[in-house]
Amino acid sequence: MKKLLYIAVICLLAVAFGTLPDDEVYVPVPKNWPKPAYDFSGNPITKEKILLGRALFYDPLLSADGSVSCASCHSPYNAFTHTDHKVSHGIYDRIGTRNAPALQNLAWSTTFMWDGAVHHLDAQALAPIHNKDEMDETITHVVQKLNASQLYRGAFYRAYGDSIVTGTQVLKVMSQFMLTLVSQNAKYDKVMRSEQVFTESETKGYELFKQHCASCHKEPLFTNNGFENNGLQPDSIYKDGGRIKVTHREKDSLLFKVPSLRNVAVTYPYMHDGRFANLQMVLFHYTNGIYKSTTLSPRLKKPIVLSENDKRNLISFLKTLTDESFLHNKDNAYPKDFFTER
Ligand code: HEC
Ligand code: HEC
Known part of the structure; x- marks a missing residue:
C-alpha cells in the first residue's frame, strides 16, 4: 500500500513539473522572455519528429547531387552559421550573395532571411532546397527520394503513423528541429x-x-x-x-x-x-x-x-x-545513431 502511494506521489510530481516523457518541454521559454511567435498548435512537437527533422537537416540527400546539407552552411559549433566564408558556398562550388545567419531562437522570429523574404518557418527550407546556388533541388524530388528510402519511410511511419512521406511533413519536421535550437544559457x-x-x-x-x-x-x-x-x-x-x-x-x-x-x-x-x-x-x-x-x-x-x-x-x-551549452549540445549535432542503428 505504502509503495502504491509513493508511486502515485511521484507520478503527480512528474505531471506537475512536466517531467513525464510526453510532457517534455522541447522549446523552453525562459522566464523574462516574450511569448514565442511560432504557433505550435499547427505543428505539435514530438521527439520522433524532432529527430527526423534533425536527420534531414544533416542529410545531403536534400541537394541535387547529394553533396550539400543544411549543416554545410549552418554548422552547430558556430551557432549554425558558416564561418569559413563571407557569403555562402553551395552546390557545385557555386557562390551565393549573402552570409549564412545563425539559427537560434527561431520560435521568436517573425520574418526570416536578411530581407524578410520568408514569413513562416515552415516555408523556410523550400528556399535553400530550390536555390540554384545552394541545393539546386526540388521538394517534389526530395519527397521521391525519401519515399524510396526504407530508413526514412520507417522514421516517417514512427512520426506520423503513415509511411508515405509528404512535402508538408518534410517542412514541418525540419521546423521542429530548428525550433528546438534555443540558446538561453550564456x-x-x-x-x-x-x-x-x-x-x-x-x-x-x-x-x-x-x-x-x-x-x-x-x-x-x-x-x-x-x-x-x-x-x-x-x-x-x-x-x-x-x-x-x-x-x-x-x-x-x-x-x-x-x-x-x-x-x-x-x-x-x-x-x-x-x-x-x-x-x-x-x-x-x-x-x-x-x-x-x-x-x-x-x-x-x-x-x-x-x-x-x-x-x-x-x-x-x-x-x-x-552559450557553450548550446554550441556543444549533442542533441543538436549530427544524429549518428539515426543513420547507423536501424
Ligand atoms: C539602428 C539599429 C542598430 C543599432 C543602433 C546597432 N545595430 Fe548592430 N546591426 C543592425 C543591423 C540592421 C545589422 C545587420 C546589417 C547588415 O548586415 O546589413 C546589424 C549587425 C550587427 C552585427 C553583425 C551580426 C552578424 O551576425 O552579422 C554586430 C556584431 C552588431 N550589429 C553589433 C552592434 C553593436 C555592438 C552596436 C552598438 C555599438 C550596434 N550593433 C548597434 C542594427 C543596429
Ligand atoms: C549554401 C549555403 C546554405 C544552405 C545549404 C542552407 N542555407 Fe540556410 N541560409 C543561408 C543563407 C546565405 C541565408 C540567408 C539568405 C538570405 O538572407 O537571403 C540562410 C538563411 C536561413 C534561415 C533564416 C534565418 C533567419 O534568422 O533569418 C533559415 C531558418 C535557414 N537558412 C535554414 C536552412 C535549412 C533548413 C536548410 C536546409 C534545407 C538551409 N538553410 C540550407 C545559407 C544556406
Whole structure:
C-alpha cells in the first residue's frame, strides 16, 4: 500500500513539473522572455519528429547531387552559421550573395532571411532546397527520394503513423528541429538569473551596450525583429538593396534584418555580406564608418563615440552572449545513431 502511494506521489510530481516523457518541454521559454511567435498548435512537437527533422537537416540527400546539407552552411559549433566564408558556398562550388545567419531562437522570429523574404518557418527550407546556388533541388524530388528510402519511410511511419512521406511533413519536421535550437544559457543569462556576476569590464560594456546598441539589438533576444539601415557602405559587388527587394518601397532601400547578437563571438564574419572579419571591425564601423544615406536609421545619426577602453569593455560584454551549452549540445549535432542503428 505504502509503495502504491509513493508511486502515485511521484507520478503527480512528474505531471506537475512536466517531467513525464510526453510532457517534455522541447522549446523552453525562459522566464523574462516574450511569448514565442511560432504557433505550435499547427505543428505539435514530438521527439520522433524532432529527430527526423534533425536527420534531414544533416542529410545531403536534400541537394541535387547529394553533396550539400543544411549543416554545410549552418554548422552547430558556430551557432549554425558558416564561418569559413563571407557569403555562402553551395552546390557545385557555386557562390551565393549573402552570409549564412545563425539559427537560434527561431520560435521568436517573425520574418526570416536578411530581407524578410520568408514569413513562416515552415516555408523556410523550400528556399535553400530550390536555390540554384545552394541545393539546386526540388521538394517534389526530395519527397521521391525519401519515399524510396526504407530508413526514412520507417522514421516517417514512427512520426506520423503513415509511411508515405509528404512535402508538408518534410517542412514541418525540419521546423521542429530548428525550433528546438534555443540558446538561453550564456553567461549573460546566468547573470540575469542571479547565478553569476559580470566582471567589472563586462558591467561597463553592458552599460555601453544599453546606451548605444540595445534599441535595435533588444534584450533578451538581442534583436527587435525589425529592419534597419545600420550605415553600411552599399556594396559594389552584389548591389544588395535588402528589404526593398521584398517591399519595393524606396524607404526600405538598404534596410536589413537586425540580427540577434547571441553567440556573436563565434558567428563571424559579420553583416549580411560577411564584410567584417571580427568584432573590432564591427565597432570601428559603428564609431567611424557610418555611411549617411537617406534611409540611415535615425538612431545612428548622432555619432557613437567609444574610447579604446570602451571598445574592449563592449567586446567583453558581447562575449558573455556565448552559450557553450548550446554550441556543444549533442542533441543538436549530427544524429549518428539515426543513420547507423536501424
Ligand atoms: C549554401 C549555403 C546554405 C544552405 C545549404 C542552407 N542555407 Fe540556410 N541560409 C543561408 C543563407 C546565405 C541565408 C540567408 C539568405 C538570405 O538572407 O537571403 C540562410 C538563411 C536561413 C534561415 C533564416 C534565418 C533567419 O534568422 O533569418 C533559415 C531558418 C535557414 N537558412 C535554414 C536552412 C535549412 C533548413 C536548410 C536546409 C534545407 C538551409 N538553410 C540550407 C545559407 C544556406
Ligand atoms: C539602428 C539599429 C542598430 C543599432 C543602433 C546597432 N545595430 Fe548592430 N546591426 C543592425 C543591423 C540592421 C545589422 C545587420 C546589417 C547588415 O548586415 O546589413 C546589424 C549587425 C550587427 C552585427 C553583425 C551580426 C552578424 O551576425 O552579422 C554586430 C556584431 C552588431 N550589429 C553589433 C552592434 C553593436 C555592438 C552596436 C552598438 C555599438 C550596434 N550593433 C548597434 C542594427 C543596429
